[in-house]
Amino acid sequence: MKDSTSTISSSTSSTDILIPPLTSIQQTHISAKYILIIEKEAIFRTLSSSKFYSHPLLPPGLLLTAKGFPDLATREFLALVQTPYDYRHNLDQRIPMFCLVDGDPYGMSIFGVYKYGSDKRAVVERERLALPSLQFLGISHADFQTGIGDDESVIALTERDRRKIDIMMEKEWVKNEPEILYILFVFEI
Numbered sequence: 461m462k463d464s465t466s467t468i469s470s471s472t473s474s475t476d477i478l479i480p481p482l483t484s485i486q487q488t489h490i491s492a493k494y495i496l497i498i499e500k501e502a503i504f505r506t507l508s509s510s511k512f513y514s515h516p517l518l519p520p521g522l523l524l525t526a527k528g529f530p531d532l533a534t535r536e537f538l539a540l541v542q543t544p545y546d547y548r549h550n551l552d553q554r555i556p557m558f559c560l561v562d563g564d565p566y567g568m569s570i571f572g573v574y575k576y577g578s579d580k581r582a583v584v585e586r587e588r589l590a591l592p593s594l595q596f597l598g599i600s601h602a603d604f605q606t607g608i609g610d611d612e613s614v615i616a617l618t619e620r621d622r623r624k625i626d627i628m629m630e631k632e633w634v635k636n637e638p639e640i641l642y643i644l645f646v647f648e649i
Contacts, residue, residue, distance in 0.1 A: 476508070479524075479533045479537045480533065481536070482540060485537070485548055487549070489549070490541060490549060490551055492513075492519075492521050492522035493520055493555060494557070495521065495522045495555060495556070495557045496513075496523050496557075496560060497526075497534075497557065497559045497574060497594075498524065498560045499559075499560060499561040499567055503560065504524075504525035504527075508523055524537075529570055530570060530573045530578075535573075535589045538574070538589075538591055539588060539590075541555070542591055542593070554593060556593075556595065557593065557594045558595050558596075559571050559575070560598050561596070561598050562599070563599045564621060565621050565628060567598065569624070571594070572633055574591050575592065575594040575633070576592075576632075576633040577589050577590040
């Protein structure tokens with residue numbers, strides 16, 4: 461990635477790289493075949509230190525985290541990458557993006573902001589930053605119905621979780637995909 465003052469390479473850096481504001485990104489060269497957006501910094505650090513993104517059985521990938529709730533610079537960068545034929549990158553088609561979040565109301569809210577945009581933005585801005593092809597990756601209630609998950613990852617919903625679900629049920633994207641909030645328990649990654 462090249463910004464107004466320097467060139468940043470994620471492939472040669474041994475430290476995390478802060479995504480600069482979109483206005484300062486002049487050019488990016490992306491060789492990743494997928495992008496994995498990770499809710500939790502601890503999970504990001506574990507996957508990053510294990511070199512998950514360069515595992516020999518997987519295509520090369522790019523790991524990103526906003527350390528919780530999505531920040532504007534991360535969302536703008538992802539929207540840029542998701543736009544084919546932009547002069548600031550080398551991609552001629554969209555690359556798959558996955559979002560690894562907890563299976564709780566807060567993880568679903570984070571996923572919703574990445575995929576559908578923030579309610580706090582104007583409609584045009586929300587649509588510009590939305591990632592409609594983003595795919596959910598994480599633990600869900602279905603994993604426990606099929607016996608994949610273990611009971612150690614299951615936590616009962618709190619009253620605060622239930623209030624968050626009630627608030628989210630008012631969101632347009634949740635009304636269109638109500639199964640996203642079929643949450644009877646909290647599933648943490």
